[in-house]
Amino acid sequence: MGRHSVFKKQCTADSLSLDLKRWNQEGLTKSGTLRSGVWQSEFGNRERVYTVRYVLDLQDETASFLRLQYASGKESFDYRVPMVTTLPHFGGVRWWFCCPLRLNGRMCNRRIRVLYLSGRYFGCRHCHNLTYQSTQDWDPRVSRIMKNPEAMRGLLSENAKIGDVLLAMKVLKKVRKLTERRKS
Ligand SMILES: [Zn+2]
Numbered sequence: 560m561g562r563h564s565v566f567k568k569q570c571t572a573d574s575l576s577l578d579l580k581r582w583n584q585e586g587l588t589k590s591g592t593l594r595s596g597v598w599q600s601e602f603g604n605r606e607r608v609y610t611v612r613y614v615l616d617l618q619d620e621t622a623s624f625l626r627l628q629y630a631s632g633k634e635s636f637d638y639r640v641p642m643v644t645t646l647p648h649f650g651g652v653r654w655w656f657c658c659p660l661r662l663n664g665r666m667c668n669r670r671i672r673v674l675y676l677s678g679r680y681f682g683c684r685h686c687h688n689l690t691y692q693s694t695q696d697w698d699p700r701v702s703r704i705m706k707n708p709e710a711m712r713g714l715l716s717e718n719a720k721i722g723d724v725l726l727a728m729k730v731l732k733k734v735r736k737l738t739e740r741r742k743s
């Protein structure tokens with residue numbers, strides 16, 4: 560029972576998250592833990608029901624992990640999310656996931672407390688945002704112009720065509736997104 564509830568409570572409308580803070584509170588992450596089981600989740604539209612097999616192995620603090628196995632569409636996944644500890648001032652041990660996603664061939668490895676399933680993999684919010692943005696509005700012209708502000712002036716000249724103006728708007732949108740991300 561307990562196993563299922565951990566997962567179900569954490570579903571939101573369109574994503575699924577695993578929150579270590581909650582696991583810590585529920586005492587699921589004691590060092591030395593080895594547990595395995597199945598989580599079942601329904602979220603978003605009803606077609607997306609995930610059954611996730613997991614192994615949580617915290618026996619060796621230098622080689623701990625959460626292993627996740629699930630299927631999405633015709634693909635099946637099986638990978639480990641490394642886990643590490645830090646020692647908070649008030650004593651005890653705090654566990655973290657290390658984001659297992661790769662962007663441009665490099666493992667993210669960011670230390671995070673919440674893993675999100677978005678698309679096909681669990682990972683940190685940062686990686687998912689980047690992936691989302693790059694598939695949603697990736698336009699090679701935008702990054703070219705951002706590297707060369709003079710080109711922007713050309714887009715907004717007196718005899719600019721409508722396509723140029725639209726492109727300039729895309730660039731501005733991108734700039735705004737980047738500034739917002741820096742602030743948050
Ligand atoms: Zn990441």
